[in-house]
Amino acid sequence: MASNAAAAATAERPNYLNVSHGLKSWLGTSDHKRIGVMYLYSILAAFCLGGLLALGIRLELFHTGRTIVDEKTYNQMFTLHGIIMIFLFIIPSIPAALGNFFLPIMIGAKDVAFPRLNLASYYLWIAGAVLTLVAVVTGGIDTGWTFYTPQSIRQDSSVIWMGLGIFILGFSSIFTGLNFLVTMHKLRIKGMGWFDMPLFCWAIYGTAMIQILATPVLAITLLLLLAEKLFQVGIFNPALGGDPVLFQHFFWFYSHPAVYIMILPGMGIISETITTYSRRHIFGYRFITFSSIAIAVLGFLVWGHHMFVTAESEFSSMIFSFLTFFVAIPSAIKIFNWTATLYKGSIVLTTSMLYSLAFIFLFSIGGLTGMFLGALSVDIHLHDTYFVVAHFHYVMMGGTVMAFLAGLYHWRPKMTGRMYPETPSRIAAVLVFIGFNVTFLTQFVLGSKGMPRRYYDYLEQFQPLNQMSTVGSWILGLGFLIAFSSLIWSLKNGRKADRNPWGSAGMEWRTATPPPLENFEGEPVFEYGPYDYEIMYAKKERQGE
C-alpha cells in the first residue's frame, strides 16, 4: 500500500516525459533520453520491416521452385533484409536507443558531452533511412548487402542511392561513438573511477572505438564504389583494369569490426542483467573489461577470414585464420564469467533474465560455430553455404537481439514509468527461443550438407529442412508479435513502476522513475559501485527501507 502511494507520487512529479509537450519539443530536443526514445521507436520500426522481409524469404523457400515471388524479387528481398537489419537496426540499436538513454545516468551525468550532435546523429539516421527507401522505390537492388563487384557495378542506379544512404548512416554511427567516448572521459561523477563504471559503459566504450576507427573505411569504400559506377575510375571493375578482390578487402575491413559493434553493447547489457537478477557482484570485472578492449582491437585484424576462397594469398589466409582463433578467446572468457556470476547468486527468472539466459545459450552456439569457419580447410566447404547464414543469425539475433530485449525489459520500467505484463512477456520469450532454434539450427545442417546461400531455388533433397526452418520462422514471428503487442499495450495500461522494481544497484535505479529532465533530483553522489549489493543492502537495512 505504502509503495503504491509512493509510486503514484513519483509519477506525478515532473519528469523528462511530461516536462514539455508537442512534436516540436521532441523533434528539436537535446535531451539524451528523448533522443534515445525516438531512436528506439525508429529502430524497432526498421526491425519490423526487416522481419517481414525475413518471413517473406522463408515463405518463398518453403517449396522448391516459385512459391510466392520470382527470382528477381527474391534477390531484392534478401538484399534489403540484410541492409535494413544491419545498417538501420542492429548497428544503431543498443548504443543509440538504450545507450543514449542510460549511459549518462549510469555515470551520474546530466547529459552526453555533445547533446546537439546527438540530435544530429538521429537526423542522419532518418536521412539514411529515407535514402534506403528511395533506393527501393527506384528499382531496388539485388547485389546482397555485401555489394560485391563487378555485380554491383553492373546494377542500375539504385546502388547509388543505397550507397549514399549507408554512407550517411555511417556518420550517424561515428558521431554517436564520438559523443559517448568523450562523455565517459569527461562527465563521470566524482568518485567513479574507470574501474567503478558499469560494464555496459565499458562495452559502449569498446564499441565507440570501433565506430570511430572503422566506419570511415566503409564511407571511403562506398564513395569509391560510386566513383567506379559514375566515373569509371577503374579501381574495382576488372573490365577497366580494376580488382574485384580489392573491393572485398576494403568492404570487410569495416564490416568485420562492424560485427563487434553489433555484439559488444549486447554483452554489456548481459553484464547488467545477470548481476541484477542474481543480485550479486559480477564475476571477473577486470577480465570482462579487458576482453571488451581485446575484442575491439583484435577485431580489426581478421577481416580476411571472409575471403578464404578468394584469390587471397595462402600466407594472408594463414595469418587471418590464426588471429581469428585469438579473437574468439575473449568472448569465451565472458561466457565463463557470466556463468560464474550465477554461482551463489539470488536468482529470479524475470523476462529480462530469460532473454539473458537465452543469450548465453544462443551466443555460445553462434560463437562456437565460428570455430568451424575460422579453420581454413573446413571453411572451404562451409563458405557461402547456409552454415554461415546460421552462424551469423545465432550471433546477431541469438546474441544481440536477445540482449537488446533483455535490456529493453530490464530498463523499460525506468524509461516509461510502467511495468510490462510478466506472463505474456515470458510466454513470448519462450516462443522466440523455440522459434529461433527451429529456424536456424536446421540451417547449420543445410549448409554442411552443401546448400549454398542466397539461393532462390534448391535441390529436392534440401526441402524437408527448409520447410522446418520456415515453420520455425512462424513461431519466431508469433513470439515477437506477442512481445511487442504487450509492450505497446502496457505503455498506457501497465502497472505504475517503482523507483527500483528489481532491487538493482546501478545508479540509474537511484533516480526517479521516469527520470527527471536533468536525470537526478539535486546533485547525485557516488556511494557504491553498480555491483556492490552487499553495501547497498546493508545500507537499505540500516535505513529501514
Add this chain to the structure above:
Amino acid sequence: MNELGTLQLPPQASTIAGDVDSLYYFIFWGCMAFFVLIVALCAFFVMKYRRRSEDEIGSGPSHNTPLEVTWTVVPLVLVMVVFFWGFRSYMEMHTAPAGALEYYVTGKQWLWQVNHPTGAVEVNNMYVPVDEPVKVILQSEDVIHSFYVPAFRVKMDAYPNQYTTLWFEATRTGDYDLFCAEYCGEQHSQMKGKVHVLSRKDYDAWVASTSGPKEGEDLTVWGEKMYTKNACVTCHSLDGSKRTGPTFKGIWGTDVTLSDGTTVVVDENYVRSSILDPHGRSSPATRRSCRPSPGS
C-alpha cells in the same frame, strides 16, 4: 560412409574429404563438450540458487585469477590445434600434384562451361576419371562465381581478370552436385551441374562418344542432346512457358521483328546467327545475351 553421407555432411568422394570431415567432427565434439558444460552449469545454478526471499542477495566470489587464467589458456591451446590442422589441410588442398589432368572451367551468367583435356566442351557437366588428380583452372566471363562440389569439399571463386585453381582426386564413381557458391545475379541458384566420376573404362568410352553424332544417327536426336547438354533450355523453354529467352515451341517458320524494325523468318540462318551472334540480329525480345557453348 554411405551414399547419402552422414547427418551433417555429404558423402566423401575425394582424397581430402576424409581429412576435412575429421577436423569438422573434432571441432564439433569439442564445441559440444564446452556447450553442454556451460548449459548444464547455468541450468544447475539457476535451479539451485533461486531467490527465496524478497531482500535476499547473492554471495558468490567476485574474482578468481587462477580460474580465469585456466579457462583462457585451455581454450587457447585447443583452438591452436584446430588452427594448425586446418592450415595443414588447406595447404594440401592448395597444392595440386604435378601431372594432374587440366580442366579449364569458365563460369558465366548462368552456367559452367567445362573444357576437358580431351578437347570436349560440356556445359554444366564435367567428366573425370576416378583415382586421378584433376586440376581445375577457373575463370569467369562476367561477375564473380564460385565453383563448389560439396562431395569433394572443394570450392574456389572464379574471376574475370585472373585465373584461380583448385584440385581434387575423386575416390568413388558417381554423379556429384556442382553449385555456384557466389551470388552472381538473377539465376545464381540455377547455375548448377554435375561432376561425373567414371571408371577408366567408362571414361574412355565417354571420350569416344563426344566427338560427334554417330553414323546414321538422326540429327534431331543429336540436336536434342546438344540443346540439353548446352543448357539452352535454362532460358528457352520447350513448352511455351516464358523464361529469360523466347520459347522454342512453335517458332520455326514464323516471323520475328528485329530491333531495327525489319521482319525475318525463323529459318536455318536465323537460328545459326542467333546462336553465334545473339546481339547482332536479335529480335527485340532478346536483349540478354544467349550464352551457348562455342565449338558445339
